[in-house]
C-alpha cells in the first residue's frame with residue numbers, strides 16, 4: 001500500500017487481534033507481574049461520545065504499554081445497564097427496557113471495537129443481566145445478614161400527581177417534578193438503607209493509603225464524610241421528664257447559650273409546644289415541609305423560626321431558656337437540635353437578631369476587658385473564655401475538653417464525634433434495577449430469599465405508565481409463599497440504586513463467568529487492586545466511596561484480602577467543543593449555521609455571537625460525533641489527537657486543525673517507513689560492531705532519547721501529550737538523517753513503530769508487518785542503551801588572558817592534562833600565542849582553557 005488509508009487497515013487489524021487472541025487475559029501466573037487497567041464502565045445510552053473516546057483511549061495506552069513491558073494485563077469492559085433512561089424509553093415509546101438496553105449495548109460495543117481498544121471482551125459484565133444481578137442480590141444479603149442493610153422511615157420526594165417517588169435529580173430548583181410539573185412534597189416512606197456510617201472512620205482514615213489518587217479527590221471524599229469533633233450535651237425540658245440532646249462543635253461556648261432550637265420534624269416538637277402556641281407551630285411545620293432541603297439550607301435565604309412556648313434549662317447555669325423551632329436546623333444531622341449561641345455562630349447571630357433573642361459574649365480575643373457591648377457580627381474565632389464561671393480565663397480550645405469533662409462528671413454530656421455522611425438510601429420504586437431479594441411474611445417479617453432461589457428475576461411484560469408505585473407492585477410476581485413458614489407472603493417490590501451495581505463490578509472481571517460463586521477468591525485477590533482506574537471527576541465522591549465501602553465489607557466477609565480497590569486513579573478532563581451563543585437571547589447556535597467563524601453572527605438577528613469552549617453537549621450544539629471523526633480520519637488519528645491535545649487531567653478543546661495535524665503526522669510516518677522498506681526490504685537491524693560515524697551516533701542518541709522520554713512520560717505522570725511530541729521529534733530526526741542506509745536508521749524505524757504501538761495501534765501493526773510476521777503488540781518495549789545517550793564530544797572554549805578567542809571540539813571524557821594538550825595544539829591557541837611565553841594555564845574541565853601569557 002503506497003498511501004496511508006486507515007479505512008483499509010483498521011478493521012482488518014481489529015479482526016486479526018481478536019482471531020489471535022491478543023487481548024485475552026493471561027491466566028494466573030505468578031512469574032509475571034500483574035497489571036489491572038480499568039476504565040469506568042459506561043451507561044449504554046446507545047452511542048459513544050467524545051468523553052468515552054478520551055477515557056478509554058487513555059486506559060488502552062496504559063494497558064498496551066504494560067503488556068509490552070512484560071506484565072500480564074487485565075483490561076476489561078462492561079455496562080452499567082440498569083437505570084431510569086431505559087424505563088423512560090419504555091414509558092415514552094413502549095420498548096421493553098431490556099430490549100432497549102441490549103440494542104444499545106450491541107451498538108456501543110461495535111463503536112468501542114472501532115476505537116481499537118485492547119479489551120478482553122470475554123469478560124464483559126452487564127449489570128442488568130441475571131447472571132450478574134444474581135450476585136448483586138447475593139451481596140445485598142451478605143450486608144443484610146451482617147446488619148448492614150435495614151429498613152427505616154425516611155422522607156422522600158413525592159409527586160402528588162403521578163403518585164410516585166422522585167430522585168433528587170428529578171426535582172427542579174423550584175421544587176417541581178420534571179415529569180408532571182407538580183410541586184413535590186416530602187413524604188415519609190419505608191426505605192432500605194446500607195449502613196455506610198459504620199465504616200465512616202475507616203473510609204476517612206484509609207484515604208491516607210491512596211498515594212496514587214489526586215489530592216482533590218481525596219479532599220472531596222474527606223469533606224463528604226465530614227468528621228466533626230465535639231460534644232453531646234443534654235438540656236432538660238422545664239416541667240417534663242425529657243431532655244433535648246444537642247450536638248455542638250463548640251462546647252466552650254455553652255455559657256453563651258440563649259435558646260435551644262429544634263428541627264421542625266423533631267419528635268419533641270409536639271411535646272414542648274404549649275397549647276397557646278400549638279396552632280402557629282403546626283402551621284409553620286406545614287410550611288417548612290413543602291420546602292426542599294435546598295431551599296431550607298440556602299445561605300441567602302433568611303433563617304426562619306418560631307417559639308414553641310416551651311423552656312429548657314442550661315445545665316451549666318441552671319438558667320431557663322426558650323425552645324424554638326427553625327428551618328435552618330436539619331433533622332437529619334447530629335441530633336436534629338442545636339444550642340443557640342448567637343455571639344459565636346453566624347447563623348445563630350442572624351437568627352437572634354431577627355427574633356430579639358439575647359446575645360451573650362463568652363469568648364473574647366485576649367481578655368475580659370475586650371468584651372464588646374454590641375457585637376456587629378458573630379465572633380467565631382478561638383480566644384479567652386469569659387462570663388463562664390469556673391472556666392473563665394481559659395484558652396477556648398482548652399475549655400472545650402475541660403467543659404466536656406465537667407459535663408461527663410455531672411452526667412449531662414459527653415464527647416462525641418459526628419459525621420456528615422448519612423446511611424445510603426438504596427431503595428428505588430422502579431422497575432429497571434436489581435430487585436431487593438427479600439420477602440415480607442405476615443408471620444416472620446422480613447425473610448431473605450434463600451441463596452438457591454437467586455436471582456430474583458425481573459418479570460417481563462410489564463406495563464409502564466410512569467405513575468403510581470413501582471410497576472412491579474401490581475404484578476402477580478409479588479405473591480410467593482414465605483421461604484421460612486410457607487404462609488402467603490409478598491416480595492419486596494423496591495429495586496436497588498444502580499450505584500450498588502457499580503460498587504462491585506471491578507471484583508467480577510477477574511472471574512466474570514463464574515456461575516457458582518460471586519467470584520473465585522483466589523482469582524479476584526490475585527488481580528485486585530485495580531492498578532490504574534480511569535474515569536470522570538463526576539464520580540469523585542459517590543461511586544468511589546461506595547466502591548471503597550463495598551470492598552471493606554466484603555473484606556470483612558472474608559472474601560477479599562485488601563482494603564482499598566483502586567491503587568491509582570486518573571480523572572480525565574472534559575472534552576470541550578467550540579460554542580456559539582447569542583448573548584442577548586441566550587440561544588446556542590450550531591457551528592454549521594455560523595458563516596464566518598472569524599466574526600460569527602446570529603444567522604437570524606445578525607447579532608455578534610459569543611465564542612467559547614464548553615463541555616460538549618447536545619443542548620449547546622457543540623458536540624463532535626466520534627463516528628464522524630473515525631470515518632474521516634480513522635481511530636489512530638482520533639486517539640493520537642485526544643492524547644496529544646492536552647494532559648489527561650486537563651480539559652481538552654476540540655480543534656479540527658489539530659486533528660488534521662495528527663493525521664498528517666501519521667501520513668509522514670507511513671511514508672517514512674514505506675520508503676525505508678522499499679529500499680531495505682527488511683526492518684532487521686544488522687549487528688555489526690564497527691565504529692559508528694558521527695551522524696550515526698547523533699541519530700542513535702536521538703532514538704534512545706526518545707525511548708527514555710516516552711517511557712518516562714508514560715510511567716510517571718502520564719504525560720501522553722509530551723510523549724506524542726517526542727514521537728514527532730523522533731520521526732523528524734529520522735527523516736532528516738543522512739545515514740539512511742545504516743543499521744542505526746533501521747533501529748530508528750523499528751523504535752518509532754514500537755513506541756507508537758500503544759498510541760496508534762493499527763498503523764503501528766501495519767507498518768511493523770511490512771518487515772515482520774508477528775504483531776507489534778507482542779513485542780518488548782524498547783530499552784534505553786545508556787551508552788547511546790552519552791554526548792561524546794563537548795565544546796571547549798579557548799581564552800587568552802581571559803578573552804575568548806575561539807572553541808574546539810574535544811572528547812567529553814578527556815582528562816585535565818588532555819584538555820590542556822588539545823588546547824595548546826589548537827589552531828586558535830597557536831595563532832594567538834605565537835611564540836609568547838605561557839606563564840600559566842587555567843583549565844576548567846567541561847568548559848574552557850585560559851592561557852596567561854607574558
Ligand code: ANZ
Pocket residue numbers: 228247248249250253328329330331332333334335336337338339340341343344345380418
Ligand atoms: C453551638 C455552637 C456555637 C455551634 C458556636 C457552632 C458555633 P459541623 O462542623 O457542620 O459539624 N448544628 C448541629 N446540628 C445541626 C443541625 N442538625 N442543623 C443545623 N446545624 C446544626 O457543625 C456543627 C455545628 O452546627 C454545631 O455546633 C451546631 O452549632 C450546628 F459558637 O453548637 B454549634
Ligand code: ZN
Pocket residue numbers: 441442443444445447482483484485486487
Ligand atoms: Zn413466614
